[in-house]
Amino acid sequence: MNKNLPVAKTYKLFINGAFPRSESGYTLPIRNTEGQLLANISKASRKDLRDSVRAARSAQEPWASRTAYNRGQILYRIAEMMEARREEFIAVLESTGETNKEAVGQVEDAIERWVWYAGWADKIHHVLGTVNPVAGPYFNFTMPEPTGVVGVVAAEDPALLGLVSRLAPIIVSGNTAVVVVDAEAGLAAVTLAEVLATSDLPGGVVNLLTGDKHELLPWMLGHLDINSVDLTGAPKDIDQKVLEESAVNVKRTVWGDQADESPYVIADFLEMKTVWHPIGR
Amino acid sequence: MNTNEPFNLEYAPAPESTKIVNIAKSYDLFIGGKFVKAKSGKTFSTINPATEEHLSTIAEASTDDVNKAVKAARKGYENYWRDMPGKQRARYLYRIARQIQERSREFAVLETLDGGKPIKESRDFDLPQVAAHFFYNAGWADKLDYAFPNRKVSPHGVVGQIIPWNFPLLMAAWKIAPALATGNTVVLKPAETTPLTALLLAELIQDADLPPGVVNIVTGAGETGEALVNHPDINKLAFTGSTDVGKMIQKAAAARRLPLTLELGGKAAHVVFEDAAIDQAVEGVVNGIFFNQGHVCCAGSRLLVQESIAEDFIARLKRRVALLRVGDPLDKNTDVGAINSDAQLTRIQELVESGVAEGADIFQPDCKLPAKGFWFTPTLFTGVQQSHRIAREEIFGPVLSIQTFRTAEEAVEKANNTPYGLSAGIWTEKGSKILWMADRLQAGVVWANTYNQFDPSSPFGGYKESGFGREGGLQGLSPYVRNAVGGRS
Numbered sequence A: 001m002n003k004n005l006p007v008a009k010t011y012k013l014f015i016n017g018a019f020p021r022s023e024s025g026y027t028l029p030i031r032n033t034e035g036q037l038l039a040n041i042s043k044a045s046r047k048d049l050r051d052s053v054r055a056a057r058s059a060q061e062p063w064a065s066r067t068a069y070n071r072g073q074i075l076y077r078i079a080e081m082m083e084a085r086r087e088e089f090i091a092v093l094e095s096t097g098e099t100n101k102e103a104v105g106q107v108e109d110a111i112e113r114w115v116w117y118a119g120w121a122d123k124i125h126h127v128l129g130t131v132n133p134v135a136g137p138y139f140n141f142t143m144p145e146p147t148g149v150v151g152v153v154a155a156e157d158p159a160l161l162g163l164v165s166r167l168a169p170i171i172v173s174g175n176t177a178v179v180v181v182d183a184e185a186g187l188a189a190v191t192l193a194e195v196l197a198t199s200d201l202p203g204g205v206v207n208l209l210t211g212d213k214h215e216l217l218p219w220m221l222g223h224l225d226i227n228s229v230d231l232t233g234a235p236k237d238i239d240q241k242v243l244e245e246s247a248v249n250v251k252r253t254v255w256g257d258q259a260d261e262s263p264y265v266i267a268d269f270l271e272m273k274t275v276w277h278p279i280g281r
Numbered sequence B: 001m002n003t004n005e006p007f008n009l010e011y012a013p014a015p016e017s018t019k020i021v022n023i024a025k026s027y028d029l030f031i032g033g034k035f036v037k038a039k040s041g042k043t044f045s046t047i048n049p050a051t052e053e054h055l056s057t058i059a060e061a062s063t064d065d066v067n068k069a070v071k072a073a074r075k076g077y078e079n080y081w082r083d084m085p086g087k088q089r090a091r092y093l094y095r096i097a098r099q100i101q102e103r104s105r106e107f108a109v110l111e112t113l114d115g116g117k118p119i120k121e122s123r124d125f126d127l128p129q130v131a132a133h134f135f136y137n138a139g140w141a142d143k144l145d146y147a148f149p150n151r152k153v154s155p156h157g158v159v160g161q162i163i164p165w166n167f168p169l170l171m172a173a174w175k176i177a178p179a180l181a182t183g184n185t186v187v188l189k190p191a192e193t194t195p196l197t198a199l200l201l202a203e204l205i206q207d208a209d210l211p212p213g214v215v216n217i218v219t220g221a222g223e224t225g226e227a228l229v230n231h232p233d234i235n236k237l238a239f240t241g242s243t244d245v246g247k248m249i250q251k252a253a254a255a256r257r258l259p260l261t262l263e264l265g266g267k268a269a270h271v272v273f274e275d276a277a278i279d280q281a282v283e284g285v286v287n288g289i290f291f292n293q294g295h296v297c298c299a300g301s302r303l304l305v306q307e308s309i310a311e312d313f314i315a316r317l318k319r320r321v322a323l324l325r326v327g328d329p330l331d332k333n334t335d336v337g338a339i340n341s342d343a344q345l346t347r348i349q350e351l352v353e354s355g356v357a358e359g360a361d362i363f364q365p366d367c368k369l370p371a372k373g374f375w376f377t378p379t380l381f382t383g384v385q386q387s388h389r390i391a392r393e394e395i396f397g398p399v400l401s402i403q404t405f406r407t408a409e410e411a412v413e414k415a416n417n418t419p420y421g422l423s424a425g426i427w428t429e430k431g432s433k434i435l436w437m438a439d440r441l442q443a444g445v446v447w448a449n450t451y452n453q454f455d456p457s458s459p460f461g462g463y464k465e466s467g468f469g470r471e472g473g474l475q476g477l478s479p480y481v482r483n484a485v486g487g488r489s
Helices: A046-065 A068-084 A086-095 A100-120 A124-128 A159-171 A183-196 A213-222 A240-249 A263-267 B063-081 B086-102 B104-115 B119-140 B168-181 B196-207 B222-229 B243-256 B278-294 B307-321 B342-357 B408-416 B431-440
Strands: A027-031 A037-042 A138-146 A149-153 A176-182 A206-211 A228-230 A252-254 A270-278 B029-031 B034-036 B043-048 B053-059 B158-162 B185-189 B215-217 B236-240 B260-263 B269-272 B302-306 B361-363 B379-382 B399-405 B423-427 B445-448
Touching: A027 A183, A037 A183, A037 A206, A046 A138, A046 A149, A046 A176, A046 A206, A046 A213, A068 A086, A068 A100, A068 A159, A068 A183, A086 A100, A086 A159, A086 A183, A100 A159, A100 A263, A124 A138, A124 A263, A124 A270, A149 A159, A149 A213, A159 A176, A159 A183, A159 A263, A176 A183, A176 A213, A183 A206, A206 A213, A213 A240, A240 B243, A270 B431, B029 B063, B029 B196, B043 B104, B053 B196, B063 B158, B063 B185, B063 B215, B063 B222, B086 B104, B086 B119, B086 B168, B086 B196, B104 B119, B104 B168, B104 B196, B119 B168, B158 B168, B158 B222, B168 B185, B168 B196, B168 B236, B185 B222, B196 B215, B222 B243, B236 B243, B243 B260, B269 B278, B269 B408, B278 B307, B278 B399, B278 B423, B302 B307, B302 B408, B307 B379, B307 B399, B342 B361, B342 B399, B399 B408, B408 B431, B423 B431, B431 B445
Parallel strands: A149 A176, A149 A228, A176 A206, A228 A252, A270 B445, B158 B185, B158 B236, B185 B215, B236 B260, B269 B302, B269 B423, B302 B399, B379 B399, B423 B445
Antiparallel strands: A027 A037, A138 A270, B029 B034, B029 B215, B043 B053, B361 B379
């Protein structure tokens, strides 16, 4: 038994590289299976979402301007930092009801996802870009570029792997992300944010809001400065009217699969730019 | 000869004969391989916008008719197309491509009659591109395993496709060819002002013995399109047209999680630096905005010219614009044809009036316009502010808004200051600047030292509110298959 009373961690939001509480002042209690309080997790507001989008927008161009080599290294660094804190992740997952075997498997898979996508940073152009044989004296090529700011609704089951499986392919190409997570899955997500904060990932590249997805989603889908939304973890009972909001600025909406690990997931969050130039003397 | 005298550039008329086309009095819907009367019994008239003469009476498809077409497409999918080996699908597409080449002039004349575009464009641009799109995609039909490594892709099923009036047959080809190559069947709705070439294509498709129901064509206006968009048995939608309508379609598709591609409006910046090849740039800018009367979603409708050369460049531009030959689209020398419809002409006029009212300076050359038909004089605006409607809204007509910039950074900022992101142009002789600009311009297509180039192997489509998904090239196939690009819609 500890000599001192344990020091419990405060779980906060992750915005622009910092860990603020929600400006709203609201929290939601998270309890373990025995009913003990694990955390009063922050309940993000609409203003927190707006702040996150602003941070993500400011961070996007600098992040995309990093070399692919550098982005790959940072993703790999995230894997390293997760590995160093694997016991903590396992404990968090167990506290919210996973068996040890499930928790260990999930943490290992999540670390592997970061490593796998890290390697794609400087290879997606090979696989998804093209040089096009146009019928004329022109050099013509198509290259992928990040879509911009992506709103992410992460899958909650599995809480950690569901989030990492979507986040890694989204940010590897130079997108920035605003993630909303239901409070129940928030502990793993905030622990991941603490890893991100110490992995050389620039502030604002990933912003994470815990709270109520049903409440945050309409604001996310209707936000004019979000270019794309990943709805993989959207609630099944999501209102059709809410989905219609995505048309306000022609958002790319993606319904993915958290089990999918492929460059085609990266491609869902890319734009293809084609450049023409004449060939002559 | 006094060199200050303007050259006489009058050409003798050189009209293309219309004898090659045989327009029927009326056209029915093309469903299940046959022309069938619309259940609604409703019709509409299609006219020649250059003369306002009635050309033919067209069946208007109601919801019932669209149901019938989707049912036919479903049958075509299940009974023939889905399980047909790629090699066989390819054979059909090659056959269609060849027949288009063989009847190319007939299609070109019909396109010009129905839509008002100059014959030299329908003959030398639209039709060769139409045939090329079928040829290009034919070759993919039996090679899809190489297009999506490590994935087993499959078609969506029945695809609903809605196309605009600016390149009627070419847009049909952009839609139909990749959809068929990947194993889908289609229900296509052409625009109500330009249905004739799609209906002639339907006849050609009959001649090509394409199995019934693989391609269905339903003519009509907005209501027909709505019926198609909302049809519960459509597996994918593809739309080319305005951003406003595109957003309505996205709403309808979003609620049903229907896979969707949108190719929408644009307000492309055409950036000319002081170190550009000036005369080539003038030609490029003119081609960028006056090609097809400016009825081009990727038209270079905002000229950004570097301040140091602006005066000289604009003077050259005015001189060149004054030499454009506007008139009879069937005349082989015509540069700028008729505006596609009365409604579009009204929209152009309204936006041009707003430009004058908001304080921009208008330039229009002396230009004799025909008495009948829909016409608009090529127009330049200088002194344009970013806040002006003519700098922000898509005009879709022969109207160029001119602004200036000092630094490359300012050019990028102005170019990207729009919700659109379809295309952009760059003119400079400095290679590193081209690549620097191309990297920063938020546009799906960037033309450097050229403009308005297209090719079936080259992907086309927009960033931001200009839509999503690509048409053409390897990237143009993925919207038509399941399981390649995960779940984007």
